[in-house]
Amino acid sequence: MPANRHATLVAREPLDEAYFLLTFRHPEIAHSARAGQFVMIKAGVSVEPPLRRPFSILSVDPGEETFSLFVKAIGEGTRALTRLAEGEVAQCLGPLGRPFTRPEAGTEAVMVAGGYGIAPFFLFARELRAANRSGRVFYGGRGERDLQLRERFTGLVPLVTATEDGSLGARGRVTAPLEAFLDDQAGAVRLYACGPDAMLHAVARVAERRGIEAEASLDPWMGCGIGTCLGCVVFTQSRDEARAKYRCACTEGPVFDTSLVVWPEETESRARRRAKVEA
Amino acid sequence: LKLGVELGALRLKNPLVAASGTFGYGVEYEGLLDLSLLGGLVSKGLYLEPRDGAPIPRIVETPSGLLNAIGLQGVGARAFVKDVLPRVARYDTAVLVNVCGDTVEEYAEVTRIVDGAPGAAGIEVNISCPNVKKGGMAFGGDPRMTAEVVSAVRKATRLPVIPKLSPNVADITLFARVCEESGADALSCINTLLGLVIDVETRKPRLAFGTGGLSGPAIRPIAVRMAWQAAQAVKIPVMGIGGITCAQDALEFLIAGCRAVQIGTSNFVDPGLYERVLAELRAYLERHHLQDVNEVVGTLEFPGQPSRKEVAP
Numbered sequence: 001m002p003a004n005r006h007a008t009l010v011a012r013e014p015l016d017e018a019y020f021l022l023t024f025r026h027p028e029i030a031h032s033a034r035a036g037q038f039v040m041i042k043a044g045v046s047v048e049p050p051l052r053r054p055f056s057i058l059s060v061d062p063g064e065e066t067f068s069l070f071v072k073a074i075g076e077g078t079r080a081l082t083r084l085a086e087g088e089v090a091q092c093l094g095p096l097g098r099p100f101t102r103p104e105a106g107t108e109a110v111m112v113a114g115g116y117g118i119a120p121f122f123l124f125a126r127e128l129r130a131a132n133r134s135g136r137v138f139y140g141g142r143g144e145r146d147l148q149l150r151e152r153f154t155g156l157v158p159l160v161t162a163t164e165d166g167s168l169g170a171r172g173r174v175t176a177p178l179e180a181f182l183d184d185q186a187g188a189v190r191l192y193a194c195g196p197d198a199m200l201h202a203v204a205r206v207a208e209r210r211g212i213e214a215e216a217s218l219d220p221w222m223g224c225g226i227g228t229c230l231g232c233v234v235f236t237q238s239r240d241e242a243r244a245k246y247r248c249a250c251t252e253g254p255v256f257d258t259s260l261v262v263w264p265e266e267t268e269s270r271a272r273r274r275a276k277v278e279a
Numbered sequence: 280l281k282l283g284v285e286l287g288a289l290r291l292k293n294p295l296v297a298a299s300g301t302f303g304y305g306v307e308y309e310g311l312l313d314l315s316l317l318g319g320l321v322s323k324g325l326y327l328e329p330r331d332g333a334p335i336p337r338i339v340e341t342p343s344g345l346l347n348a349i350g351l352q353g354v355g356a357r358a359f360v361k362d363v364l365p366r367v368a369r370y371d372t373a374v375l376v377n378v379c380g381d382t383v384e385e386y387a388e389v390t391r392i393v394d395g396a397p398g399a400a401g402i403e404v405n406i407s408c409p410n411v412k413k414g415g416m417a418f419g420g421d422p423r424m425t426a427e428v429v430s431a432v433r434k435a436t437r438l439p440v441i442p443k444l445s446p447n448v449a450d451i452t453l454f455a456r457v458c459e460e461s462g463a464d465a466l467s468c469i470n471t472l473l474g475l476v477i478d479v480e481t482r483k484p485r486l487a488f489g490t491g492g493l494s495g496p497a498i499r500p501i502a503v504r505m506a507w508q509a510a511q512a513v514k515i516p517v518m519g520i521g522g523i524t525c526a527q528d529a530l531e532f533l534i535a536g537c538r539a540v541q542i543g544t545s546n547f548v549d550p551g552l553y554e555r556v557l558a559e560l561r562a563y564l565e566r567h568h569l570q571d572v573n574e575v576v577g578t579l580e581f582p583g584q585p586s587r588k589e590v591a592p
Contacts, residue, residue, distance in 0.1 A: 002310075002311065002551055003311075004311055004312075004549070004551045042548070047343060047524055048342070048343055049340055050340060050343060050344060050345060050495050050496070050544065050548055051340050051345065051547060052548060052549060053546075091548075091549060093550065095312075095411045164323050173416075177363040214442050218522050220335070220336070221338055221339065222335060223338050223345065223347075223446075223547045224301075224546070226303075226307050226308070226311070226550070227303060228301065228302055228303035228307045228308075228323075228546070228547070229300075229301065229338065229347070229349070229547055230323075230332060230337070230352050231337045231338035231347060231349065232338075233332070233335060233337065233352070234335075235335065235580070245331065246331060246332060246352060
């Protein structure tokens, strides 16, 4: 059950660029959060900017009753969070949403992260190790500086990097080393993706083509986090549904089966097809 | 301290009501807060049938506000009275149901369904949603249609009828009077203001619907002014709505003449705010040596107008 409370910032660690690791005290999240779940959080009690922001939970420490977030200061809300000093409070609601589905025994979890989409996979990698499941991470970004936190996976799971500018790992999209791995892989795998929409869609296509199950963590604008504003809905259609419908990313996601999601490009082509039929 | 208020036959244990579209059907907040703390709550708008709502993206944050075009996605009236109303009616709070329609007949039909099921304390008539092509603001911006819808809903129920007025009109007092003459028991003032946010890179609106409804603290001064105008124009009580974040904001509406207030966008920002706002409200009454929140209602001393205290009987 999520809890809404003031969460004190207990540690603030600036990383490269505008990235930060922020650790807050929040017993309910620390004790019950699962990888893929998120929090709605806002610095202090100011009215500006109005809304809380959703963030994937990076890690939890039940002993200390704390959890950590990986935050990039890009707008007003994220800047306000990263400017909090240790001892100051944020308003925080969580843990929220549907977590990643753990792979069956014998199935390897293949995680695909783009930029700060790495966040939920740190908690997931720890969960996998605790459950004695194997996993690996494919981590892509524009350049080396987008691939923060990669050294923290050392000893947890193998991690392969790719950058579009070639500054670290393979040059190009992260789906290239992913596909090379899948080509050589004989055992069962399940894909997990978190990152920009284009990357999520690319992973969904890989999964569909190869007949692999995959889940993606989506990140639309969110108002409330608990299914009341209906602002964060995602266009979806399951195999047994006659027509597509909106599902809330906050309560029915943010982790969705990739086969359930009607990706934006598909929405447009469907609309075009419908327009053709009607004309 | 007495916090109870009366809006005609509708009795609220305190003047704080959760606004339609910002509180789901109430049950989403179970476990996060005690719904019995609220004076009342207004359901998400309901048509006869389930609705998909508007295309995505549906929300964009603005300075001190939120622009939305949700388009009244909902489960439909029958599913609501069967699955949701019994659950939310267990709490000690007034459950108001926001009714919508593409036609006058649909408003009346939805009202009859709600009227026939136990648990509802009143009907809020949605003649002000800016994010649908039929009904909503199209009806609430036309005095003749306003009269038709409110009269039809009035005939369909014994419950208190509370039209929710649109601010997107030149003179809200005209619509307030039309509603009163058509049998309304109270008014909700105001719904969202029609707005537009443009992405300058793509030169398209940020919202897929195009325009949206603006809410939040950004609209509060306009909302207070319009609720104040409406309250002066009619004898029926008014519920003030628009950008309330704390007791001080709520008190502005009460002093302006509103009997109760609705809290909207702030539900998204802090689902636990009712406890805080009630404590702040009690503290205000104590600080001003008042025993009853009703003593605050309509006490605005406006330049050039006789003080309400002097003209009171």
